[in-house]
Amino acid sequence: MGQCIYCGKPAGFLKKKHKKCEQQHEKGKSEIISLVGKIGAAGGDLHQLERSIERVASMSFIDKNTLKSLLVSGWERAVNIAFDDGLLSEKEESALIELKEHFALPEEILDKNGAYSKLEKGAVLRDIMNGTLPERIKIDVSLPFNFQKTEKVVWVFQGVNYYEEKTRTRYVGGSQGFSIRIAKGLYYRTGAFKGERVQTSETVYADTGLLGITNKHIYFAGSVKRFRIAYNKIVTFEPFSDGIGIQRDAQTVRPQLFETGDGWFTYNLIRNLAQL
Structure with a gap:
């Protein structure tokens, strides 16, 4: 006779759990994540939250290890709720930090899925948008x-893939077959050269390295490419889901793309710094 992994009572022949116990367990997990997410974004009585969590955990057969992971998931949800309007307020940031400290949640665990980094990025953007x-x-x-002496580093992206737009030239529609000598040094008549030059643009990988963002420039340093771009030399910014593309004002300079992994933050960071 097997025992239920949740309540510990007999579950039946070759059975490990009661269906009702499993449903209560899953419901409790969802409830805890929801409770933490709501209080984490809006703020509230954390001691009351802790008592509510303990009550739900006790009724839902949730052990301490599982509870810890649920607190992390709840904190991640709170971060997403805070960013629903696209911005992180000081109140929301304070509430999230208080929740983190109350339950002693380590930063490295909170950042397993990038939630803690998102919090930091939101705070950085808020400072810049406020002119600080x-x-x-x-x-x-x-x-x-x-x-430069008056420069201040705002953010550094590591492992950034850098791409450049290149123009490829090829000829199509030219004469085919054997060449026939017409005169000394000549093998084709003028009218036989019907090939046309076709140019195509493509984005090609150039290097991987550090992308430094300051209040005045964008810096890139890889094993092959190293350069600095002043904000006042950039004429267009193009957002991508995983990075940003820029076009400088020189006619001979091709578009440049940086794959940072977070296009939303990269674009808003650089655009706002360029406008300071």
Whole structure:
């Protein structure tokens, strides 16, 4: 006779759980995530929240390890709720930090799916939009950039793929077959050259490296390519889901694309800094 993995009572021959217990368990998990998500974004009595969570966990056969993961999932949901309007307010940021500290949730676990980084990015954008250069970034790598005296590093992306647009030229429709000598040094008549030049543009991978964002420039440093671009030299910004494309004002310069993994943040960060 097997025992139910939830309530510990007999579950029947070759059975490991009661269907009712399983349903109560899943319902409790969803309820805890919902409770944490709601309070985490709006703020509230965290002690009352803790008591409610303990009550639901007890009724739903939720152990401590499972509860910890549910708190993380709830915090992630709270971050998404906070960003529903596209912006992170100071109140929402404070509520999320208080929730994190109350339940002693480590940053590295909260950032497993990028939620904690999203919180930091939202705070950085809010500072810039309010006309303040943020001082939140923690640089744990040696930067190869030669910054100017009045420059301030705002963000650094690592492992950025850099692409350039190239123009390819080919000829189509030209004469085919054997060449026939017409005169000394000549093998085709003028009218036989009917081929046309066709140019096509394509985006090609150029390098991978660090992308530094300051209050004045965009810096890139890879194993092959290294350059700096002033904001006042950029004429267009193009957002992508995983990065940003820019076009400088020089006629000979082709579009440049940076794959950062977060197009929303990259685009809003650079556009707002360019307007300061």
